[in-house]
Amino acid sequence: MNVQIGLVGKPNVGKSTFFAAATLVDVKIAPYPFTTIEPNVGIAYVRIPCVCREFNVKDNPRNSMCIEGNRFIPVELVDIAGLVPGAWQGRGLGNQFLDHVRRASVLIHVVDASGSTDEEGRPVKPGTRDPIEDVLFLEKELVMWMYQILKKDWDRIVRMVEYAKKDLRTVLLERLSGLGISERELMQALQELELDKKSPGSWNDEDLMRFAEILRELSKPMVIAANKIDIPEAEDNVKRMMRELKKYKIVPTSAEAELALRRAAQKGLIKYIPGDPDFEIIDKASLRPEQEKALEKIREIMRKWGGTGVIQALNTAVFDVLGMVAVFPVADEKKLTDTEGNVLPDVYLLPRDSTVLDLARKIHSEIAEKAVCAIDVRTGRKLSLDAKLQHRMVIRIVTRR
Ligand SMILES: Nc1nc2c(ncn2[C@@H]2O[C@H](COP(=O)(O)OP(=O)(O)OP(=O)(O)O)[C@@H](O)[C@H]2O)c(=O)[nH]1
Ligand SMILES: [Mg+2]
The missing domain is CATH 3.40.50.300 (P-loop containing nucleotide triphosphate hydrolases)
Structure with missing residues (x-):
C-alpha cells in the first residue's frame, strides 16, 4: 500500500x-x-x-x-x-x-x-471558536515547520552550492527528502517563485518563507x-x-x-x-x-x-487532491480474470499521470520486464507502455514469453 x-x-x-x-x-x-x-x-x-x-x-x-x-x-x-x-x-x-x-x-x-x-x-x-482560525493556524504550523528546517541549514546549503559547486536541486532534495518531497515538486516550487535563477546566498527570509509555503502545498x-x-x-x-x-x-x-x-x-x-x-x-x-x-x-x-x-x-x-487513478488489471480480457480464474480480483491505486509500465511494475517486476503493450479492455484498443492510465480502466498487460 x-x-x-x-x-x-x-x-x-x-x-x-x-x-x-x-x-x-x-x-x-x-x-x-x-x-x-x-x-x-x-x-x-x-x-x-x-x-x-x-x-x-x-x-x-x-x-x-x-x-x-x-x-x-x-x-x-x-x-x-x-x-x-x-x-x-x-x-x-x-x-x-x-x-x-x-x-x-x-x-x-x-x-x-x-x-x-x-x-x-x-x-x-x-459557536464560540471560529473554525477558519483553526485552518489558518494549522497551515501556519506546517509552513513554519518546513521553513525552520530550511533556515536552520541555510548557511550550509549556501556553502555547498556556492563554494563546493554542488547543484542546488540536489542539495535541497537531500535536505527535504525526509519530508517526502519529490524532485518534480521541488522543481515546480523553484520555478514558480523564480528562485531557480537566484543564487541561494541571495535568498532573503521572505523568499525562504514563500518557498516553504509552496512546498507545503505540493508535498502535504x-x-x-x-x-x-x-x-x-x-x-x-x-x-x-x-x-x-x-x-x-x-x-x-x-x-x-x-x-x-x-x-x-x-x-x-x-x-x-x-x-x-x-x-x-x-x-x-x-x-x-x-x-x-x-x-x-x-x-x-x-x-x-x-x-x-x-x-x-x-x-x-x-x-481529487492527489489525483490518483484506480485501475483493474486482468490476465484474460474476455473473462476478466487473473491467471487463477478470479474475476476482477485486484484494483490498484496509482499516482496521477502513471503509465501502463508503472502499472506493470506495481504488479510484478517480472511482468514489467516482459511487458510489450497493453489492451484497454473496455474499448479493445491497444495501448503503448507509456500510455497514461485513466481512472477505472480495465487493463490487460501483454507480455512476451
Ligand atoms: N457532535 C459530535 N461530536 C464528535 C464528532 N466527532 C467526534 N466528536 C466528539 O469529540 C470528542 C473528541 O473526539 P476524539 O475523536 O477523541 O478527538 P481527537 O481529535 O482524536 O482528540 P485528541 O486525541 O485529544 O487530539 C469526543 O467527545 C467525540 O465523541 C462529531 O462528528 N460530532
Ligand atoms: Mg485522538
Whole structure:
C-alpha cells in the first residue's frame, strides 16, 4: 500500500472518532485534549463504482472489497496526536506530531466546525471558536515547520552550492527528502517563485518563507473535514468556510454519526454501505427506543448533508487532491480474470499521470520486464507502455514469453 493519509488537527476535534469510523479499529475517544498520544495506524477504504456491473460479471475481489457494485480500496490511515499552536517550536507533542506528518502523502485536517473547542481543544460553548482560525493556524504550523528546517541549514546549503559547486536541486532534495518531497515538486516550487535563477546566498527570509509555503502545498496537500456537522452551530460555519477558504477542498463530516452507523451495521441492526446517503433499519423490534431515536437523528443529518462525509473526505483526498487513478488489471480480457480464474480480483491505486509500465511494475517486476503493450479492455484498443492510465480502466498487460 503506498498511500498514507494523515489525520491532523488541534486536540479534541474528532480525529480518533474519524479514524475509528473509517477503520473500525477501537481507539480511545474522549471529550478532552490529548487523548491520543501514540498515533493509531489502520486500514481505511476509498469507494468507487466497481466495473463489475458495467461488464455484467460477478467478481471475486482479492485486494479490495465489492459491496453491491461499490469497490472499496484499502488505504493506510494514521490518526495523529493533536497539534497546538507553536508545535513547530516543539510545544505540546510538536516534534512527535510532525514526525508522523512526514510520512503522509496527503492530510485530512479535521476541524471542529461547530466551534465548540478553543484553540487548544478545550470544550467551549458551540459557536464560540471560529473554525477558519483553526485552518489558518494549522497551515501556519506546517509552513513554519518546513521553513525552520530550511533556515536552520541555510548557511550550509549556501556553502555547498556556492563554494563546493554542488547543484542546488540536489542539495535541497537531500535536505527535504525526509519530508517526502519529490524532485518534480521541488522543481515546480523553484520555478514558480523564480528562485531557480537566484543564487541561494541571495535568498532573503521572505523568499525562504514563500518557498516553504509552496512546498507545503505540493508535498502535504490537504482536505478539510469540517466535522461535527450534527451540532446546529456548524451549519453557518461550514457555509462560511466554503466561501472564504477557496484554496481548500472542504468536506462536511460527522465522524460520530459514521461511527454509530458502522457499529450498528456490524451488530446487524441496520444495513448501511459506508458512503451511502442513507441506511435501512433491519429489525425495528430489536432496537431500544433510544437507539431508534439516535438513528433517526442521524438520518436527518444525512438527509441534510448527503451522508456522513467520512468516505467522501477520504475519496476527496485520494482522487481529487492527489489525483490518483484506480485501475483493474486482468490476465484474460474476455473473462476478466487473473491467471487463477478470479474475476476482477485486484484494483490498484496509482499516482496521477502513471503509465501502463508503472502499472506493470506495481504488479510484478517480472511482468514489467516482459511487458510489450497493453489492451484497454473496455474499448479493445491497444495501448503503448507509456500510455497514461485513466481512472477505472480495465487493463490487460501483454507480455512476451
Ligand atoms: N457532535 C459530535 N461530536 C464528535 C464528532 N466527532 C467526534 N466528536 C466528539 O469529540 C470528542 C473528541 O473526539 P476524539 O475523536 O477523541 O478527538 P481527537 O481529535 O482524536 O482528540 P485528541 O486525541 O485529544 O487530539 C469526543 O467527545 C467525540 O465523541 C462529531 O462528528 N460530532
Ligand atoms: Mg485522538
